[in-house]
Amino acid sequence: MKLILITLFCFFSLIGFSQPTLDSLKNQLKKKTLPDSVKIKLNLDISFYYRNFNLDSMRFYANKARLLGKEIFDKNGELQGTRNIALSYVNEGKYDTSIYILNTVIKEAKSEGESALSNLADAYNSLGKAYFSLALYDSAVLAFQQTSEIFKKLNRPVDVAGSLINLGSILEDKGETVRALDYFKEALLVFEAQKHGYGIATASFNLANIFTDQGDYDKAMLYYKKVAEYDSTAGHSRDFGGSLSSIANLLLNEGDTLNALKTFKRAIHILDSVNASCEMILPINNLGDLYLSLNRMDSSLILLNKALAIAMECEMPKQIVAIRFDLGKYFLKTNELAKAEENLLEAYKTSTDLTLKNEIANSADKLYILYKRKGQTEKALEYIEIARTLDNELFNQENTRKIAQLEAEYQLEKERETFRYEQEKRNLAYQESLSSERKIIYQFIGGTVLLTILLLLILRFYFQKKKINNKLQKTLKAVNEHNNQIQEQNEEISWQAELLSQKSKELEKQSMELTVSNNALAQLNEEKNTIIGIVAHDLKTPLNQIKGLLSLIKMEINNKEAIPDYLDKMEQSANRSINMIDRILDINALEHNTVNIKTEQIELSTLIQEVLDDYTVSTHNKEIELLFEHKEKFEIFSDSLLLREIIDNIISNSIKFSPKQSRITVELKDLPNSYCIAVTDQGPGISKEDQLKMFNKYQQVSANPTGNEKSTGLGLAIVKRYANILNYQIKCISDGKNGTCFIIEIPK
CATH class of the missing domain: 1.10.287 (Helix Hairpins)
Structure with a gap:
């Protein structure tokens, strides 16, 4: 439903959506007493009926309509037959041929004037679809705008709305979702005013897709239900099955696993009842993946193998990539590493051939896990590098x-x-x-x-x-x-x-x-x-x-026992960075100017020690002695990510402004009303004037880092921001000459 073919609303309005069967149309055509104009109409109807599954038959009947129109001097029938021939080439992917034919139709329709306006509109519409398929978006927009203007002259609001759908689809592909939403909503209002079921379903489908991409699942569900209601009422079983599959995916995203299972099964049953095997691939694959997440391993393997067989029969490489990836996950989970390697390598190779960056990154990430588990460190590093590079690019x-x-x-x-x-x-x-x-x-x-x-x-x-x-x-x-x-x-x-x-x-x-x-x-x-x-x-x-x-890995390249530990630490650092950025860029939190807090039980001394371990290299380079003094362990409930960032930034500042061969002491104390973390260094200190403004954004103190490190002025601002979110107190004690002590007070 990505692009509406406007002729559906133009030349087949008498058929509407209670379209007679193909056999019925052919039986009518066999009647000997039919006027030639009716024969042209029936040939065009049959031609259009074949548009999605037999393009040779579509061209055969379109050509019959064209020749008969030419014979009886019916220019509209001749032009429409030629237009349908061009449309068959669009659907076949022969866009250059279709564009040449459509430009010929447009030229002849213009020469006919007002009597061929409908032919002109249909030709422009098909031309827009051809340009869209070639990703020539500007040319497609011009063609659809011409279509819309002609339909306005003909006072055909439904067809104008169809043009709006096409324009919205182009903008959506270009990433201009705000303007695309406006076009789709305007089209939906027209379709609803005209009580046009198929148009309502098409506009709703496009709106649902955008809201799904934006993560607004409530709105997406509202529009998908409109689509499903129309498909069910109109008896379009294939489309109804697809709508149910989309609804099931939304239910899964919202955490309603039970209803998602039921809806996937219902979609598969409906599609199976009409022999829509190729359309069954997505819901079968999704259901198999869902069973995998629920540890229903036998059911998962049966469904994933079935989906793979159908996808290969239907020659759908993108679906094959997704299924191979899920099979790789399955065999990793069951520790069948040879089968996991086979499927993940196939997914990686096919996605690389198709330039599917997300799928390449996902496959490489799983191959890293696979080879790491097999002890093949070199291959693991190769694939994790590929995955991280693509992740950064996509991010x-x-x-x-x-x-x-x-x-x-x-x-x-x-x-x-x-x-x-x-x-x-x-x-x-x-x-x-x-x-x-x-x-x-x-x-x-x-x-x-x-x-x-x-x-x-x-x-x-x-x-x-x-x-x-x-x-x-x-x-x-x-x-x-x-x-x-x-x-x-x-x-x-x-x-x-x-x-x-x-x-x-x-x-x-x-x-x-x-x-x-x-x-x-x-x-x-x-x-x-x-x-x-x-x-x-x-x-x-x-x-x-x-x-x-x-740097340590390069220095200790021959110490194979230490390298995995370094790699694990690198992975932990990368994961912490990703989690922190995800938290900062959380759309719902951004809209309220906050950061979402995720509270969990934390052991303070362990968390502090993990932060200190991250600075082993930095302190070693500056010959700084980093001491951690604590007597016992303390359990608290807090957001580990935000608390870690507070401690990390304070430790980083202390190292940055401490001279070589100095000492930094970190103390963890249990006070009557709070837990206290004190970080004391032997740096130049912070003046009283700097203490008044050091928590402001981009504010740098008068002292300079001792090791030529760079300072953005954001570290202490971030500390203060996160401390306020967690309701912690941050204190600074310094005479501006002999060292600085930062104190974090955590209420009990």
């Missing part, structure tokens, strides 16, 4: 996409606010112009009335000298009445002026609201920059640790 691409999307949303909202502001200005200017015109009209009417009265007075004075007094009284009365009218008009003008003043105040209020909105958006942009800085800072520590461990 950077995803972050770039998210930032671009935030900027697009900001720009779109800014444009909307500007449009509303300009609209209000135009309305106000119109009211002012209207008021001015009314004043001129009133003045003209008043002048005309006065002139008329004066003329009447002169005439009456000339013809009725004897009745001057009576006429004068009547004239004075008329003048008084006119003055009353003028007074009423003046009151009306005053009322209009008051309204204008109120409008001006409303505009001023709206301008203030716009200023507040812009300030809020600026604050959001500043928070985005802060988060980027924190991500960059938090990446440095584990990367430096990994760099140090790599």
Whole structure:
């Protein structure tokens, strides 16, 4: 349903979606008394019916319609037959051939003028689909825009909505999801107003896909249910099975395993009942993977092997990659390493041939685990390097996409606010112009009335000298009445002026609201920059640790017993970095300007020792003695990731500003109301002035690192940020000359 073929709404509106069977259409065509125009229509219907499963038959009947149209001088039938031939080449993947034929149809349809507008629209629509398939998005957009404009001229809202779906699909492929959502929602409103079931299902399907990608599963479920409801009501079993499979995946993402199992089984049963074997691959594979996660090993293996057999029969390489990967996971879990290696290597090779970066990274990661378990260190290192390189590339691409999307949303909202502001200005200017015109009209009417009265007075004075007094009284009365009218008009003008003043105040209020909105958006942009800085800072520590461990590996390359330990530490550092970044970039937390806290039981002395172990290389290079003094173990409940970052940053600062051959002491104490972690160094100390501002972002103290290390000014800001989140106290004791002591107080 990614792209709607507009002719479904144009030339087959009489068939709708209670489309007669293929046999019924052919039986009608056999009748000898049929007019040629009806034969053309039936041949076109049969041709379109074959579009998804027999392209040779599609071309055969389309050509019959074309030749018959040419014979009886029915230009519409001839053009539509040619267009259907081109469409068959689009569906076959022969895009250059289809584009050549479609441009010929467009040229001839234009020469026919208004009588061939429908043919012209259909040709542009098929041309857009061909360009879309070639990833020529700009050309596809132009073609679909032409389609939309023609359908507007023909007053066919359903077909206009179909063009909106196509435009939204292109924008979605380009990553412009905000604009794509607007097109899909606009199309859905039109389809709902027209009570067009297939259109509602198509728009809902596209909306569900976007919300699924964004992780908004509630909205995605709402739209998938609309699709499933239509497919079920219309009797489209294949599509209904696919919709149920999508719903099952959403249920699985939401943690509803039981209903996900039931829905997968129902989807497979429905697809099996209509012999839709190729469509069964995805739900069978997903169900097998789900059984694997539930340790139902026999059921998992049966389903995964079945999915693989069908995928190979249907020649679907992407599905084969996914199934081979799941089989590799299965055999790793059952410790059948030879079979695991066979399947994972097949998944890796095929995904490499298809340039599927996610799948390459996943396969390489599992191959690393496999070869590590087999003791083949060199191969394990080769694949973990591939996996990490691709993970970093994909991570950077995803972050770039998210930032671009935030900027697009900001720009779109800014444009909307500007449009509303300009609209209000135009309305106000119109009211002012209207008021001015009314004043001129009133003045003209008043002048005309006065002139008329004066003329009447002169005439009456000339013809009725004897009745001057009576006429004068009547004239004075008329003048008084006119003055009353003028007074009423003046009151009306005053009322209009008051309204204008109120409008001006409303505009001023709206301008203030716009200023507040812009300030809020600026604050959001500043928070985005802060988060980027924190991500960059938090990446440095584990990367430096990994760099140090790599140096040790080079130094001890012949000490094979030590290398696995170093590699494990490198993996731990990488995992901590990934977990921390995932936490910082959590979308729900970002929207509330917070970091999600994940509380767990922690043994403080063990956590501190792990942090100190990470700085073995750094302290060795600077000949610093790092002491840890504690008498017993203390269990607390806290967020280990955030607490580790606090301790890590303080230790890192102490090492950075300590001179060579000095000592850093870490003490863990049990106080009456709290646990205290004190880190004392013999560095230059922190002045009272620096202590007042050292927790600010990008603030650097006056002292310099002793080993030419770089300082971003973010470390202590991160410490303070995470301490506030955990409700811990951070204290600094220093006279600015002889060392510094940082104290972390953890409430009991």
